[in-house]
Amino acid sequence: MAQQSSATSVDDAFCPPEQEWQRVSPLLGRAYRITLVFWCAVLAVGLGALLLVPRMPAWIPLAGLVVVLVVLVWSWIVIGRRVRSWGYVERGDDLLVTSGILFRRLVIVPYGRMQLVDLRAGPLDRALGITTVQLHTAAATTDATIPGLSPDVAAALRDRLAREGERRSAGL
Template sequence: MTNTPTPGEERTPTPGPTPAAPAPAAPPTESAAPAAPVVPAPVVPAPAAPTLTDATFDRVLEPRSPNRLPLGDGTWYQLARAYVWVRLISVCAMLVIVLVAAAVLAALTGASWLWIPGGVVAVILAITAAITPRQARSFGYQLRRDDLVFRRGILWQRMVAVPYGRMQLVDVTHGPLDRAFGIAQLKLVTAAASTGVEIPGLTQAAAETLRDTLIQVAETRRTGL
């Protein structure tokens, strides 16, 4: 039986089920690229920090005279032990050259007096070779707060202080014989030529470390930092 609406009566429509809203379209997905394998970085061993005391003499030998220049306080660094061998080889090679030259000239010219200057030079070189070990141990340098102090000599002693702020050039040189024994020379150049210092017979590692240290300290002193 159906309900028939009476005249003048409006029929209220029966609400039907609400249609579901369409689901939003999913964004297109890109195909994921395969992750690259993680390769660990190679471990680089830190270089051993060279010190200024490796393969050097243990202390500075002072002259016996009571009027010698005092060492004072602080740590004095020495030359490398190999410096003695380099000096002895150089002096002995020069001695052989002088003797051979004197012998050849005397034989070619027949002048036996040529042995006199050759003998004098040979004696001087022999004495130089004899005192080389003692002389090498008279060298020393000290790194103070504001300057580098260098001393050398047995009979003729010298001690000079080079302010860090006055350094203009730090030069490291080594010849073939020096390289064979692993040593080098470090030269400090300042505005005044008389205050320049040349430290021979340093190990190559010590010379490079000292060069870098002096350059850094000199730049700091000049900039006033």
């Protein structure tokens, strides 16, 4: 299943296999953004409270607020790309997961090596209707996490993975 193209381009390492990447729900971006805005708001309130402190020069909290605003705007834009960078493909023998923009990664997990398939959804995730699927192997470094799946898709994926895993279980 090796890639046939021999031309070296930057994206060679992370190009999709024969199938296209399955992308995750844009709702994941909304979840990230809500979290982002929440923490930025907490920071802003904290900085605002600094204004009330006696003998505090006003420029200190104001400079802080500007930094928070810049981080907010930049993250808001990057989150879109970050969410679009997640992708997974179920192949015959293994699952491929890719993610990341600055630090990119791609992991190939054989079904026979899976020890555990986890489904996770926090309160915010449940309100938005997204779920995280995480695969565990005997290696701690495997790190195959797929966030932002709709609960039905996630459950179906979990069941398929568990079935394939049981069929091919290779122990250690």
